[in-house]
Amino acid sequence: MKDQLAELITLISSGCMSEDETNRLADEAAQAYADPQAFLQANPDIIYDDDFPIPLGEWMVVGSLPDTVLFQADDYQTLFEYILGSFGPDVPFVLKPKQLAKTEPLKALNRIQTQLSSLYPEKGGYVLVDFSEPLDDELQAVLVYTCDLDRVMVLAVEIGIYAAPALAALQAEQSE
Incomplete structure (x- = not known):
């Protein structure tokens, strides 16, 4: 293990x-x-x-996990602020946290995922992945290179840690 x-x-x-x-x-x-x-x-x-x-x-x-790896927040605006902070000032982001302030969760998450997908094109961008059971916050996620997503999902299942692409999970939850 x-x-x-x-x-x-x-x-x-x-x-x-x-x-x-x-x-x-x-x-x-x-x-x-x-x-x-x-x-x-x-x-x-x-x-x-x-x-x-x-x-x-x-x-x-x-x-x-350090807070540059595991992001925890109660709303998507704050979550995105933490994600931005983990990259530092040299990585350009078009999306700003305040643009998520009054946005419904699915639209906010879609905007975040679109922004993350455009970073590091050589790796296919990033996917925001819900990770484990949130204990103190509503949201708990990690970033995974798109090219590594399938392997992360397999490992999570083998180990027994919940992991799911955040956008797909929220879309599925809202369509129920």
Whole structure:
């Protein structure tokens, strides 16, 4: 499982995490998945409760991803502000967060996805992917290169972490 976790973390971090960070996190998460009680005893500083809606291994992944990888917010305007911040000032964005202020969620997400798709054309752009179970915020997502999306989805299923392209998930939810 460690190798699958390392690959997933590498793909969702798009170069924001070093190989050492990725391997350390994958190792810790694999240990937490394999024997949660032993992991908690060996790491008493980890705050985890059996009432949490996700397994300890997943908690280790989600809780250890930097805010340049895992974006959490209660609305799309704020989510997009965090995404913009992760890229820094050298990456040009046409879309501005304030343009999402009074926009319904599906239109806001569509605009965000359109903007992300235009970045890094050599990788096919980015896809905003809902990732894991949001615990404190309404929205929780990662960016994945379009060319890596299929592999990320396979790894997420194999590991057991929820992942879905955000726009497609919201469209499906609203069509029900």
